[in-house]
Amino acid sequence: MDNVNNLPNTSVEDIPADAKILDVREDFEWEAGHIDGAQHIPLGQLSERYGEVPVDEDVYVICRSGGRSLQATAFLANTGFDPINVLGGMGAWADADKPMVSETDAEPTVK
Template sequence: MSDLQNVPVTAVPSDARILDVREDYEWEAGHVDGAVHIPLDQLPARFGELDPDEDLHVICRAGGRSQRAAEWLEGNGYTAINVSGGMGAWADAGKPMVSETGSEPTVL
């Protein structure tokens, strides 16, 4: 069993490095400003873009994909923290988001 750390969105520091592992269309609709976007299926090929010395708060829509990504990152020498509830909980908590579409950010 994994000893992966899970935190609620309310416990994510304002200066946290956030890795969003959702698909492109989800990212474009709404994401955390300043987050790094690497879809889950691209992570094995692109994880070298991440700083292994930074704690990564990993987020998806609801928490499933980010859990898998965080476990994978932990297994590859990174410090990864799963954000419980994902972007759905982020939006519900009224935390700020931006979109790539010019529309009001939303979680798909």
């Protein structure tokens, strides 16, 4: 794996409105609250499902706080994708009052 410190990253404030977002959190986290329109592939499934990720497009990778998304960004970069790690993850997204949806009847939240 290449040096993870050299991977591209960005803040939630700098994600373009039309960005492709890949959420690598677990199912229960996704169901509690996620970005509308994001793609969901848990980190543990990424090595089998990376073919579902858009090629030749910037993909913003997010998790709860940034650790798993950094791992996913490194994996995708080594596999020929153009990933960008989202610093602070969904916690930063929620702190910035960005919109979320949930798969339950409850108010969206970050777990």
